[in-house]
Amino acid sequence: MNHETMMQVENLKVHFDVSSEGDMLWTKRKKLQAVNGVSFELKSGETLGIVGESGCGKSTLARAIISMVPAETGRVLWFGKDLLALNKTEMRKHRKEIQMIFQDPLASLNPRMTIGEIIAEPLKTHYPKTSKADIKARVGDVMNKVGLLENLINRYPHEFSGGQCQRIGIARALILKPKLIICDEPVSALDVSIQAQVINLLMDLQKEMGLTLIFIAHDLSIVKHISTKIMVLYMGNIVELAKSEDIYNHPRHPYTQALISAVPIPDPKIEKNKDLILIEGDLPSPINPPSGCVFRTRCKKAQDICSQEKPELKKAASSHEVACHFND
Amino acid sequence: MIVANKNKIKDMAENLSDSGPGRSLWKDARMRFMQNKAATLSLFVLLVIVAFSFIGSHFAVWSYERIDWNAVGSAAKVGMPSIETGHYFGTDDLGRDIYSRVIQGTQISLMVGILGATVAVVVGTLYGATSGYLGGRTDQIMMRIVDILMSIPYMFVLILLLVVFGRSIIMLFVGIGLLSWLDMSRIVRGQTLNLKNKEFIEAAQAIGVSDYKIIMRHIVPNLLGIVAVYATLLVPGIILAESFISFLGLGVQEPLTSWGALIKEGSNTIMYDTEWQLLFPLAFFVVSLFCFYFIGDGLRDALDPKGR
Numbered sequence A: 001m002n003h004e005t006m007m008q009v010e011n012l013k014v015h016f017d018v019s020s021e022g023d024m025l026w027t028k029r030k031k032l033q034a035v036n037g038v039s040f041e042l043k044s045g046e047t048l049g050i051v052g053e054s055g056c057g058k059s060t061l062a063r064a065i066i067s068m069v070p071a072e073t074g075r076v077l078w079f080g081k082d083l084l085a086l087n088k089t090e091m092r093k094h095r096k097e098i099q100m101i102f103q104d105p106l107a108s109l110n111p112r113m114t115i116g117e118i119i120a121e122p123l124k125t126h127y128p129k130t131s132k133a134d135i136k137a138r139v140g141d142v143m144n145k146v147g148l149l150e151n152l153i154n155r156y157p158h159e160f161s162g163g164q165c166q167r168i169g170i171a172r173a174l175i176l177k178p179k180l181i182i183c184d185e186p187v188s189a190l191d192v193s194i195q196a197q198v199i200n201l202l203m204d205l206q207k208e209m210g211l212t213l214i215f216i217a218h219d220l221s222i223v224k225h226i227s228t229k230i231m232v233l234y235m236g237n238i239v240e241l242a243k244s245e246d247i248y249n250h251p252r253h254p255y256t257q258a259l260i261s262a263v264p265i266p267d268p269k270i271e272k273n274k275d276l277i278l279i280e281g282d283l284p285s286p287i288n289p290p291s292g293c294v295f296r297t298r299c300k301k302a303q304d305i306c307s308q309e310k311p312e313l314k315k316a317a318s319s320h321e322v323a324c325h326f327n328d
Numbered sequence B: 001m002i003v004a005n006k007n008k009i010k011d012m013a014e015n016l017s018d019s020g021p022g023r024s025l026w027k028d029a030r031m032r033f034m035q036n037k038a039a040t041l042s043l044f045v046l047l048v049i050v051a052f053s054f055i056g057s058h059f060a061v062w063s064y065e066r067i068d069w070n071a072v073g074s075a076a077k078v079g080m081p082s083i084e085t086g087h088y089f090g091t092d093d094l095g096r097d098i099y100s101r102v103i104q105g106t107q108i109s110l111m112v113g114i115l116g117a118t119v120a121v122v123v124g125t126l127y128g129a130t131s132g133y134l135g136g137r138t139d140q141i142m143m144r145i146v147d148i149l150m151s152i153p154y155m156f157v158l159i160l161l162l163v164v165f166g167r168s169i170i171m172l173f174v175g176i177g178l179l180s181w182l183d184m185s186r187i188v189r190g191q192t193l194n195l196k197n198k199e200f201i202e203a204a205q206a207i208g209v210s211d212y213k214i215i216m217r218h219i220v221p222n223l224l225g226i227v228a229v230y231a232t233l234l235v236p237g238i239i240l241a242e243s244f245i246s247f248l249g250l251g252v253q254e255p256l257t258s259w260g261a262l263i264k265e266g267s268n269t270i271m272y273d274t275e276w277q278l279l280f281p282l283a284f285f286v287v288s289l290f291c292f293y294f295i296g297d298g299l300r301d302a303l304d305p306k307g308r
């Protein structure tokens, strides 16, 4: 596998205009900064894990990358070409290279379409001239790959379990042989026992097909298994970005440290004796974020400077970036 | 790797047990509909009425235009329902056979109702789905247009159209159909707004499916449930509207007739002891309307089992 740079995201910002109750037509809409200046690089064959609490902007980041929500500023370079500068038709051509898998496996399948129709949709959309027999062969092929029997092709989504629905979603994402798959919390809605199956399947497929993955989760213990690199998001900001093992063995940001301490350790002796760092307080309102460091309202190490100056994302070690004034 | 393969095999084994064609949501709905006795019976009765309106004329002795001169002016004495004279439902004051006229009126009324509802459903669904899916300014403008059209009094406009352009059955279809899509478009838009946030729409967008195909392939088929319910409830509404207009004397033109026109004539002569002139058309009218409402009700329950 050659590790060429596949995607470079530079200073990506997304905001939403939110209206609250009692707003009048002339009331100025409040701005919700969902993604606030995210930059990262992704190499072919890597898996980037993105973690953060629910509502921290993970899905929005994923959608902005494939221009499903408009970005305020920033660039998304896909093999050197800025995707955000493309118009709708040009972007459509690139959609076949980047596919997505969604959180709610059943809800992401049209209840009125058969499994075969669902899996074939990307193929029919991008290669409308494909013959029926070809489509059928490709659908059967990809169903095999994800561990679904071909004779289920005429079934409807509601006849399947959550895990099987997610396999259907994966098959749909695979049929065009994409280069990058963005998995938005693909296992959060599944039973724990099924989660491992789906993650293993994704890892197998990655090896087999040379896929690059962006794997989103709200829980570090899930991404640990699959990621080569992990990005920790907090209120739309990257607080730490490093290799998977560095995040685990040497987390530098107070928020990451707290998250790591919450990951259960399989050995009960160590588990009992370890310090659990609790994150106290509520997530601040994203409409009204704290000044300076976004994490300061819940940070134990916070000092005066934290409320005055926003910490930049800086290299703390080789390929280990942290956004904290006091990282060690 | 081996573990994963084991899982695959286990999963396949799980699937193996049942294969064959899938059970679509429509099949489920049909089964639930069949369990609803009132709805099934109504569907049956309605089918009988429809069949009667087509084949009933073969048993008629008198055509709907032919005048029985014996009965003219003395319908109360000679024109009562009877098998011997061939006037199964009696005659009206002009000596015309009510049986044939009811058959003909049934055809016209059902046709107006069904065609009118079809126009309304097609226009309303496409309009509402487009407006809801595109959202933003387009949605606002499209819905303000509906608001404006809705504020125009419907009956008044229709009557005006009929007066200005002359009485014609085409005008009736167009008028009723084009005015009653407004409600439909609002209902459909509301549902579309719900659907739009479903992940499968997002999935389609991520794949790169065009807006037009998303509306036709993902939105509209998921609206069909509510559309079917609304359509069955719309048919009697349109039949009523047509009957009202015919009752005013602006509907279909003689010798054609409709339930409304027949009921009007029947009620005009009720004081001359010719109650059959009112009761036969009225019975068809009432029974059919009830049937449509029960079917609509049954469809709603069948298509949306959670809604109960």
Ligand SMILES: Nc1ncnc2c1ncn2[C@@H]1O[C@H](COP(=O)(O)OP(=O)(O)O)[C@@H](O)[C@H]1O
Binding pocket: A016, A017, A018, A032, A034, A052, A053, A054, A055, A056, A057, A058, A059, A060, A061, A286
């Ligand atoms: N379409 C939208 N309109 C307004 N606000 C939104 C929209 N989508 C997401 N948000 C807000 O943006 C923030 C990030 O949301 P999201 O990216 O879905 O978080 P996550 O996927 O990490 O749970 C949340 O505060 C959410 O309320």
Ligand code: SF4
Binding pocket: A253, A254, A255, A293, A294, A295, A296, A297, A299, A300, A301, A302, A303, A306, A311, A323, A324, A325, A326, A327
């Ligand atoms: S910058 Fe200050 S508030 Fe923010 S994480 Fe570091 S120590 Fe805590």
Ligand SMILES: [Mg+2]
Binding pocket: A058, A059, A060, A184, A185
């Ligand atoms: Mg999310």
